[in-house]
Amino acid sequence: MLIRIMLHRASHAGTILLRNHQKCSTVWRETRHCSALVYREHSHNIDTVRMEQLLLPPVGDRSVRVHMLAAPVNPADMNMIQGSYPILCPLPAVGGNEGVGEVIEVGSDVTSLRPGDWVVPIDAGFGTWRTGAVCEEDEIISVPKDVSLLGAATIFVNPCTAYRMLHDFQTLTPGCTVIQNASNSAVGQAVIQIAAALGLKTINIIRDRPNCAELIDELQSLGADYVVTEEEEVPKPKLGLNCVGGLKNEKIFFIFSYEGTMVTYGGMAKRPLQIPAVSLCSSCTVFYFLVCTKNHKEQLKAMLNAVCDLMRGGQLSAPHCIQTPFHQYTHALQATVQSHCRKHVLIM
Numbered sequence: 056m057l058i059r060i061m062l063h064r065a066s067h068a069g070t071i072l073l074r075n076h077q078k079c080s081t082v083w084r085e086t087r088h089c090s091a092l093v094y095r096e097h098s099h100n101i102d103t104v105r106m107e108q109l110l111l112p113p114v115g116d117r118s119v120r121v122h123m124l125a126a127p128v129n130p131a132d133m134n135m136i137q138g139s140y141p142i143l144c145p146l147p148a149v150g151g152n153e154g155v156g157e158v159i160e161v162g163s164d165v166t167s168l169r170p171g172d173w174v175v176p177i178d179a180g181f182g183t184w185r186t187g188a189v190c191e192e193d194e195i196i197s198v199p200k201d202v203s204l205l206g207a208a209t210i211f212v213n214p215c216t217a218y219r220m221l222h223d224f225q226t227l228t229p230g231c232t233v234i235q236n237a238s239n240s241a242v243g244q245a246v247i248q249i250a251a252a253l254g255l256k257t258i259n260i261i262r263d264r265p266n267c268a269e270l271i272d273e274l275q276s277l278g279a280d281y282v283v284t285e286e287e288e289v290p291k292p293k294l295g296l297n298c299v300g301g302l303k304n305e306k307i308f309f310i311f312s313y314e315g316t317m318v319t320y321g322g323m324a325k326r327p328l329q330i331p332a333v334s335l336c337s338s339c340t341v342f343y344f345l346v347c348t349k350n351h352k353e354q355l356k357a358m359l360n361a362v363c364d365l366m367r368g369g370q371l372s373a374p375h376c377i378q379t380p381f382h383q384y385t386h387a388l389q390a391t392v393q394s395h396c397r398k399h400v401l402i403m
């Protein structure tokens with residue numbers, strides 16, 4: 056037992072001593088292989104995603120070995136598997152675009168990271184649904200370890216998107232109002248909290264559902280000023296965040312068609328965006344987070360620190376989510392394509 060604990064510690068610290076101990080095959084495999092959720096074709100059938108054992112390359116001078124800790128299943132991940140996302144990975148591919156891992160081993164020329172650091176990938180297509188990875192130093196960035204594991208696993212795509220949208224399109228001073236749809240999404244929850252921290256008011260549109268009152272309470276407890284269903288009337292905002300696209304958003308367009316900006320950042324309804332002529336007088340724009348961040352590591356670091364500060368200050372929490380053991384991935388993938396479902400985070 057003691058020997059097993061020592062070997063586990065050694066492997067966790069990236070020690071290669073196990074190469075000469077072929078009997079310890081489990082630890083050997085953990086160091087040299089990883090389990091990963093691989094898809095070999097684009098399909099709406101979730102069965103095409105399978106857990107496979109992958110061989111990891113040795114750590115080079117500028118590369119880093121990472122043990123993945125937790126990774127969410129986001130709608131964009133599913134769209135990539137389905138082949139309907141603007142960015143597609145060469146096949147076969149490992150699923151998952153965000154998540155947090157711990158650095159196990161670094162190459163001799165790596166300067167920005169060391170073993171024990173928590174890291175997140177900075178571009179789409181990393182393939183985070185895996186137990187381990189070897190990647191280049193500049194593919195990942197460290198995140199502070201004093202935020203929660205779920206917070207770190209979900210920090211990059213959604214809270215940073217919310218942060219950018221609230222800072223980059225309008226000068227929003229305390230008292231300004233932001234309207235958004237899909238307000239219960241992970242982005243929506245981050246918008247509510249960051250807006251509240253900035254002193255902004257939020258009008259939050261959700262789809263009607265059987266447990267609507269419960270969801271309204273939940274969003275209000277995050278700091279939402281108004282929570283209304285798509286059928287209800289809403290007050291006049293300054294900034295509109297459109298996650299849904301499609302026809303039902305005419306309401307959003309008309310509401311701020313004389314002043315304010317509308318930012319479209321998602322297309323959950325999978326319907327073409329239709330803009331009434333009157334709304335063309337106002338400012339409408341499309342936002343894509345990765346395009347604005349991936350080549351600016353210093354700015355990215357500053358933004359991550361700002362988002363982490365909000366987390367530490369209790370002003371921003373991880374989205375309400377369900378933690379799913381890695382081997383139960385099928386359940387998490389199936390749930391993500393259902394309506395009214397909480398986000399799932401795979402725990403490796």
Ligand SMILES: NC(=O)c1ccc[n+]([C@@H]2O[C@H](COP(=O)([O-])OP(=O)(O)OC[C@H]3O[C@@H](n4cnc5c(N)ncnc54)[C@H](OP(=O)(O)O)[C@@H]3O)[C@@H](O)[C@H]2O)c1
Pocket residue numbers: 129130131212213216237238239240241242243261262298299319320321322323324325342343344345393394395396398
């Ligand atoms: N542009 C960017 O850089 C960027 C960055 C991050 C995210 N996004 C996009 O933002 C969207 C939300 O991502 P997320 O991770 O926050 O999602 P999420 O937490 O999984 O939430 C999904 C949201 O979409 C709503 N929804 C699902 N199907 C819908 C439909 N047919 N019509 C209307 N609403 C529907 C859900 O409402 P119910 O609860 O009622 O089902 C829920 O509010 C995705 O489209 C994602 O790709 C874009």
